[in-house]
Structures are given as C-alpha cells and as structure tokens.
Amino acid sequence: MKLFDNHKKLFGVATLLFSILTLFVAILPSLSNQYYIKPLPDAKPLSPSATRGKAVFVANGCVACHSQQVRNVEMDKSWGSRASLAADYAGNVRTDFWRNTATLMGTARIGPDLTDVGNRQPSKEWNLVHLYNPRIVVPESIMPAYPWLFHLTESVTEHDVAVNIPAEYLKNSAKKVVATSDALDLVAYLQSLKQTPLPDGTALPNFLYERQEKSTTEQVQSSRVDGKALYIANCQACHQANGEGLAGAFPPLKGSSVVTGKNLELYVDIIMNGYDARPEYGAMAAIGTNLGWTEEEVTAVINYERSSWGNNAPATTTEEIKKILEFLKHKMESK
Structure with missing residues (x-):
C-alpha cells in the first residue's frame, strides 16, 4: 500500500485515528459524567x-x-x-x-x-x-x-x-x-x-x-464478647493501654468518676454518642453509634474498664445496659 510508503500520510492517519479514539473513549464520556453525575444534596x-x-x-x-x-x-x-x-x-x-x-x-x-x-x-x-x-x-x-x-x-x-x-x-x-x-x-x-x-x-x-449467619450452636459459643479486645481496637488509641489517657488531649479512665461512678446513663451516653464538653480535652467520637454496638458489646467494654488499671467498680449487666440504650434511643428520637 502506498500509505505505508509515505510517512506524512501514515503519521497523519495515525494522528487522526488517535484523536478520534481520544474523543470517543476519554473526552465525551468524561463530559457525559460531569453532566449527569452530581454531588449528593447534602x-x-x-x-x-x-x-x-x-x-x-x-x-x-x-x-x-x-x-x-x-x-x-x-x-x-x-x-x-x-x-x-x-x-x-x-x-x-x-x-x-x-x-x-x-x-x-x-x-x-x-x-x-x-x-x-x-x-x-x-x-x-x-x-x-x-x-x-x-x-x-x-x-x-x-x-x-x-x-x-x-x-x-x-x-x-x-x-x-x-x-x-x-x-x-x-x-x-x-x-x-x-x-x-x-x-x-x-x-x-x-x-x-x-x-x-x-x-x-x-x-x-x-x-x-x-458473612454467613452463624448456627445456633456457634452463636452460643461466641456469645461472650471480649471487652478487652473491643477496648484495644476502638478505645486504646486515645485512652492508652494503661488507661491513663494523654494529659491535655484525652481523659484518663483509670480512677475516672465516670467509669467507676453510679451514673451508668452518662457513661453509656458518652460511649454511644461521644462527648465534647470538656475544654481541657478533645472531642470524643460517637464510637458506639458509629460501630453499631449492641448492649452486649457496650456491657463488655464497660465491665472491662470498670475492672482494669486499679478500678474496682461493680460489674453491670446486659439487661441494665439494654434499658439505658432504649431510653437514649427514645431520647434522641424525641429531639
């Protein structure tokens, strides 16, 4: 073919084909996406x-x-x-x-x-x-x-x-x-x-x-939630492994009146919905809500924190925490 003997025509045709492909494969689809795809309303x-x-x-x-x-x-x-x-x-x-x-x-x-x-x-x-x-x-x-x-x-x-x-x-x-x-x-x-x-x-x-639903036998075997594991995975980064927190940034749980006190509603509320009312410490995220924690998981974390680092507060029960979670949910919905 004479086309292959003339480098000007050969490169001209190649450039034309490349331009057409670029237009239809890259440019037009991009413009279409910009036109049809918009940010979410909020x-x-x-x-x-x-x-x-x-x-x-x-x-x-x-x-x-x-x-x-x-x-x-x-x-x-x-x-x-x-x-x-x-x-x-x-x-x-x-x-x-x-x-x-x-x-x-x-x-x-x-x-x-x-x-x-x-x-x-x-x-x-x-x-x-x-x-x-x-x-x-x-x-x-x-x-x-x-x-x-x-x-x-x-x-x-x-x-x-x-x-x-x-x-x-x-x-x-x-x-x-x-x-x-x-x-x-x-x-x-x-x-x-x-x-x-x-x-x-x-x-x-x-x-x-x-993930496949566990059988009844497997559910019973895994019903015990490991509060220490939950703490290490989700709380330790701020409150530290020794529960002493970081001065001026994250409050200590060791010896904390919230952790060892009797106001379980406040304690559960902080775990589920976070806290940002202490000028000397940073804001805490709504860990429990963000992770969809159940009453079993909240109970496990609370009992681990109440019995670690020298804390010696009475253990709570899943039934108590379930009632508090239901109350907090109703409270949030009524706002």
Missing part, C-alpha cells in the same frame, strides 16, 4: 482550610497508604455505612489549570481507609498528636512521623495551637510543640472526610459477600 464543599489541607495531603504522599473508597463488599463495612458512589466524587474539581482532579481514591490500604474518618476520629488533638508521632497514640503503628509540620518554641502565644506531647517523645522537653498552618489545614481536611448520607427514602445498596 454534600458540603471543602472549606478554604480543608482545601489547603488536601494539597498538604497530596504533597506528603498520604494516598500511597490511605484509600478513600468504600468498596461494596462486606469487609469494607468498618470504613463506612455504605459503599461509595460516583456522586461522592462529583464535587472534585481540577487542582489548578495544569493539574487534573485529585480524587485520592487510592488503591492500597497499608493504613486505614479515610472515607469517613471525620466521623470515626473527629478530635483535632488526637489527629495532631498522631501526625507528630503516630506511636504516641498507636504503639503498633507503622505510619511515618511528620515532625516538619510542627515547630518547637520556648513560649506559646495566644495564637499558637500547642500540642501535648509526652516528654519521652521530645529531644528537648523544655520546649513546647506548636502546630504549623500546614498541620492545622491537614487536620481540617481529615475532619472534613465524612460520608454524605443518602437522601431520605433512598435504600442503601447491599454489600456483597455478606
């Missing part, structure tokens, strides 16, 4: 601080270890209440003229998925300590520390955000750790990562590969 745009924090997230390569997508498989339930939808990412825009949209969906989960981390861990104090050195709050963590997001100072001004770091993690314990604007913006971005609820009346899509 989706909130990023604040200026969170937008800057997203750039810090990108610059530090956080997406290499943390994904932002809840797949529609049963094992992903711990990362969100539903599988991610295209609408969850429809609000993303180009980073700037030269750089494309940063969806940060990721592919690896060396660290936890961050789709709903704003609900799982809303505490600014915890996030700042975790960024400075993850081993302070999670001893087993393999996440690198980010000390360059902070600076040391002799004195703290009213405009500074001081971070309470244990002395053993500081080379110079006489100095105070202060968060930089990059650290605060990054935390603002992490706190903004919350799954948007679907509109009222919209059925949640089912997760695939659901």
